[in-house]
Amino acid sequence: MRKFLVVAFLLMTAVLFFAQTPKKGGTLVIAHWSDPISFNPCAKIDDAGNGIYPSIFSKLVALDHDYNVIPDLAESWEVSPDGLTYTFHLRKGVKWHDGQPFTAADVVWTFTQIKNHPEAPASKHFEKVTAIEAPDDHTVIIKMSEPQAPFIGFLAWYGTFIMPKHIYDVTKDGQPVDWLDNPANQKPIGTGPFKFVEWVKGDHVTLVKNPDYYMGEPYLDKIVFKIIPDQNTAFQAFMAGEVDVNNNVSNAHIPLYQKSPDTVALQRPAPSRYYMGFNVARRPSPFNNVKVRFAASYALNRQEIFDKAIKYGSVSDGFYTPAIPWAYNPNTKAPGYDPKLAEKLLDEAGYPRGKDGYRFEAVLVYFQGQVWADMAAVIKEQLDKVGIKVKLEEYEIAAYIEKVLKAGDFDLTVLNGFQGPDPDNLKLRVGTGGDINVMGYSNPKVDELLSKGATISDVKERQKYYFEVQEILAQDLPFYPIGEVAVNFVHKKYVKNMPYQLVGKVSINNFAKTWLDK
Amino acid sequence: MDVLFAKYLFRRILSAVLLIVLVITINFFIIHLAPGDPATIMTGLENPSPQIIEALKRKYGLDKPLVVQYLKYMTNLLRGDLGFSYVYDQPSWKLIGPRVFPTLSITVTASVLAFSLGTYLAVLASRLRKKFGDLIFSLISYVLYAMPSFWLGLILILVFASKLRWFPTSGMFDMRASYEGLRKVLDYLHHLFLPVFTLLLIQLPVFYRVTRASIVQNLREDYVTVLSAVGLPNDKLFKKYVMKNSIIPAVTIFGITLGFSITGAALIEIVFAWPGMGRLLLDAVFRKDYQLLLSIYFLMAVFISVAMIVTDIVIAVLDPRVRLL
Numbered sequence: 001m002r003k004f005l006v007v008a009f010l011l012m013t014a015v016l017f018f019a020q021t022p023k024k025g026g027t028l029v030i031a032h033w034s035d036p037i038s039f040n041p042c043a044k045i046d047d048a049g050n051g052i053y054p055s056i057f058s059k060l061v062a063l064d065h066d067y068n069v070i071p072d073l074a075e076s077w078e079v080s081p082d083g084l085t086y087t088f089h090l091r092k093g094v095k096w097h098d099g100q101p102f103t104a105a106d107v108v109w110t111f112t113q114i115k116n117h118p119e120a121p122a123s124k125h126f127e128k129v130t131a132i133e134a135p136d137d138h139t140v141i142i143k144m145s146e147p148q149a150p151f152i153g154f155l156a157w158y159g160t161f162i163m164p165k166h167i168y169d170v171t172k173d174g175q176p177v178d179w180l181d182n183p184a185n186q187k188p189i190g191t192g193p194f195k196f197v198e199w200v201k202g203d204h205v206t207l208v209k210n211p212d213y214y215m216g217e218p219y220l221d222k223i224v225f226k227i228i229p230d231q232n233t234a235f236q237a238f239m240a241g242e243v244d245v246n247n248n249v250s251n252a253h254i255p256l257y258q259k260s261p262d263t264v265a266l267q268r269p270a271p272s273r274y275y276m277g278f279n280v281a282r283r284p285s286p287f288n289n290v291k292v293r294f295a296a297s298y299a300l301n302r303q304e305i306f307d308k309a310i311k312y313g314s315v316s317d318g319f320y321t322p323a324i325p326w327a328y329n330p331n332t333k334a335p336g337y338d339p340k341l342a343e344k345l346l347d348e349a350g351y352p353r354g355k356d357g358y359r360f361e362a363v364l365v366y367f368q369g370q371v372w373a374d375m376a377a378v379i380k381e382q383l384d385k386v387g388i389k390v391k392l393e394e395y396e397i398a399a400y401i402e403k404v405l406k407a408g409d410f411d412l413t414v415l416n417g418f419q420g421p422d423p424d425n426l427k428l429r430v431g432t433g434g435d436i437n438v439m440g441y442s443n444p445k446v447d448e449l450l451s452k453g454a455t456i457s458d459v460k461e462r463q464k465y466y467f468e469v470q471e472i473l474a475q476d477l478p479f480y481p482i483g484e485v486a487v488n489f490v491h492k493k494y495v496k497n498m499p500y501q502l503v504g505k506v507s508i509n510n511f512a513k514t515w516l517d518k
Numbered sequence: 519m520d521v522l523f524a525k526y527l528f529r530r531i532l533s534a535v536l537l538i539v540l541v542i543t544i545n546f547f548i549i550h551l552a553p554g555d556p557a558t559i560m561t562g563l564e565n566p567s568p569q570i571i572e573a574l575k576r577k578y579g580l581d582k583p584l585v586v587q588y589l590k591y592m593t594n595l596l597r598g599d600l601g602f603s604y605v606y607d608q609p610s611w612k613l614i615g616p617r618v619f620p621t622l623s624i625t626v627t628a629s630v631l632a633f634s635l636g637t638y639l640a641v642l643a644s645r646l647r648k649k650f651g652d653l654i655f656s657l658i659s660y661v662l663y664a665m666p667s668f669w670l671g672l673i674l675i676l677v678f679a680s681k682l683r684w685f686p687t688s689g690m691f692d693m694r695a696s697y698e699g700l701r702k703v704l705d706y707l708h709h710l711f712l713p714v715f716t717l718l719l720i721q722l723p724v725f726y727r728v729t730r731a732s733i734v735q736n737l738r739e740d741y742v743t744v745l746s747a748v749g750l751p752n753d754k755l756f757k758k759y760v761m762k763n764s765i766i767p768a769v770t771i772f773g774i775t776l777g778f779s780i781t782g783a784a785l786i787e788i789v790f791a792w793p794g795m796g797r798l799l800l801d802a803v804f805r806k807d808y809q810l811l812l813s814i815y816f817l818m819a820v821f822i823s824v825a826m827i828v829t830d831i832v833i834a835v836l837d838p839r840v841r842l843l
Contacts, residue, residue: 027693027694029693029694037605037606037607038606038607038608043607044560045560045561045562045564045565045570047562117573118569118570118572118573119570119573119574119577120570121565121570123569123570124567124569180607181607185607200616200690200793201613201616201617201793202617202792202793202794202797202798203689203690203691203791203793204689204691204693224693226688226689226693226791227791227793228688228689228791229788229791229797230668230788230789230791232672232789233672233675233687233688233788233789233790233791236675236676236679236680236687236688237687237688237689237791239680240679240680240683240686242686242687242688242689242693242694243693396804397554397559397563397804398552398553398554398555398558398559398804398806399553399554401553401554401558401559401563401566402553402554402558403553405563405566415563417563417564418564418565428565435565435566435567435568436563436564436565436566
């Protein structure tokens with residue numbers, strides 16, 4: 001018996017040992033939904049590019065798959081007590097893929113470019129930056145005109161990859177070359193775990209490992225991003241073993257992926273949520289009246305909307321995303337399903353049922369796509385029961401932007417979107433004049449709280465302000481929360497240490513530690 | 519004759535140029551009439567900052583009056599500048615150039631095969647007229663004709679790539695291998711097969727049915743009756759006269775198909791993840807990448823004009839009744 005136990009113990013140790021020792025080598029093929037626009041990672045909004053950039057480039061600080069800020073090129077950083085000075089201490093001995101040393105000058109150059117290019121996605125986060133300095137090769141100091149608590153979060157998020165000054169800071173005929181016109185945009189040089197090899201537009205992007213990577217030599221020899229725009233084809237290519245990871249997953253295929261024995265198919269919460277916006281003040285509408293907004297909310301059954309249209313993720317009745325737990329107020333809830341109360345409120349608000357049984361007609365505008373069409377159909381049916389006649393209007397995205405975002409010509413609309421990396425994002429969605437405040441919602445108290453929340457660096461203090469914002473939103477009800485978006489991760493079982501499995505260690509889409517067990 | 523022919527050619531080329539200018543002009547204004555603009559679409563819905571939109575519009579001159587934009591585009595075109603993609607920040611030709619070969623290798627291959635096979639089968643079927651085989655051919659051609667190309671493509675992937683594993687599902691090359699030389703060419707052909715086969719199946723019925731109808735019609739013509747009456751053997755009559763006459767409509771369609779070949783086959787390219795012109799075109803439409811779109815339209819207009827001129831000349835050679843002049 002004792003002998004057996006010893007043998008069993010040794011066996012288990014061996015199994016654990018072999019299971020956890022990463023194997024070197026191999027090519028990881030990833031099905032990707034679209035080409036990047038270019039390999040200038042800071043110049044434009046480019047979601048497809050952002051799937052690839054983190055393998056080539058690095059940031060000062062980055063986000064992991066739980067949306068925590070983690071160190072990247074900066075080993076550590078400090079914020080002065082007044083919140084006006086940020087000091088970053090950079091890693092030493094980091095090299096660009098062409099062998100040139102990476103220094104603080106690269107950071108200063110990149111951030112100055114971002115600040116000077118108003119069309120760069122991160123530009124507005126640098127509006128309050130007054131100075132970007134490099135006292136030595138390994139220190140960067142950023143000064144602000146006023147405190148900006150979400151700054152580190154935004155620095156870790158979008159369009160803030162550090163670019164090589166020695167490649168981009170060039171002149172042609174005596175004029176500086178704009179970073180969008182630099183040939184390196186087709187053939188990038190970064191500091192990341194993989195080096196660029198080739199980009200056959202519309203077909204694939206190939207990268208090979210960077211043995212000098214500062215977090216250690218990557219295990220994979222090569223990564224190929226194979227561009228497959230159709231989700232059915234991506235599914236077939238994955239099942240046929242032509243690709244190892246699928247970044248282009250249709251929700252319709254999830255049950256099939258889950259049934260496949262050699263596949264990992266997971267949904268993880270993302271700080272993005274589905275909600276229905278009411279037209280609060282952009283044109284005359286019954287929903288200008290808060291009582292009608294409440295009535296419509298009581299008439300809706302979000303569980304049914306979720307089950308029939310969204311299917312993956314989770315139902316939500318709060319006013320911010322639970323994916324950013326410190327800022328999410330679990331005690332504020334949107335109205336639940338209560339059609340009788342809905343009818344009563346509508347009567348009180350002065351919308352009795354007419355001869356045809358309807359109280360009024362409302363236009364629900366949404367953009368193309370199965371999930372939106374399904375959502376709109378369920379909402380129409382539910383509101384119909386309390387006497388609100390809903391007319392559906394579907395537009396392609398460009399027309400939707402004109403109609404809803406620019407003109408405000410709707411009663412109801414359904415949308416979703418990223419609400420991170422910091423609750424400061426709420427300014428865009430519910431702040432007065434916010435870029436995507438389609439509702440036309442405006443409450444001076446909310447604005448005040450949001451701007452206070454952005455200037456204090458203490459998280460506990462900030463939390464108070466954001467909790468109060470959510471309480472006010474629950475009273476004003478400019479939108480009706482429906483569900484939280486889930487991000488799909490589909491890959492073969494032999495692909496180990498995917499970036500999402502290494503929370504706290506590697507950034508989103510950084511395959512430095514990924515290896516193949518085959 | 520030569521002088522006359524040169525005159526004819528000159529006239530045709532001149533009208534083609536006018537046509538191309540007209541096509542570009544109409545398209546320029548039509549695509550600007552559609553809602554949305556590249557700057558707004560580029561910024562998307564997550565974070566549609568007006569600051570970004572304005573800066574982009576200024577950068578690309580989209581804030582200028584439409585007529586000014588048009589004149590600038592036309593002047594550049596005259597200088598040989600096809601245009602500039604706002605989305606990719608690249609001259610159009612740099613985006614279009616690499617797509618030409620993959621596009622034509624699908625469309626031209628499929629069209630040539632569809633034309634030859636389609637007409638051949640039609641001739642074969644007409645010899646079997648009122649027989650069982652003819653019925654089968656016609657039935658199949660109707661079914662194929664009605665089939666949506668992306669659906670057919672997916673079914674072929676399912677059968678020949680996923681189940682049988684005879685062919686890869688998509689793309690141009692095997693991503694796990696890095697072949698060189700002849701092996702690379704073979705890998706390319708291996709990947710090329712299914713998309714070409716799909717397009718062939720879609721185009722075949724067109725050529726088949728047109729030729730088939732044309733043969734039937736020709737057989738009823740007086741000259742056939744007369745030649746038959748004077749004792750010309752049926753076989754000779756068919757090969758020497760009927761076939762030559764019957765093939766003309768198919769040649770016309772073949773010319774048009776070749777003219778369009780440069781624009782690719784968007785749906786098939788999407789299904790097979792093939793980096794062709796169709797996908798680039800569709801993408802440019804969705805993103806309102808005005809000048810890239812116009813560049814592809816320009817190329818298309820040139821291709822079609824040339825194809826039409828060549829087709830007319832070929833038909834004149836085939837059919838002496840047609841006079842070019």
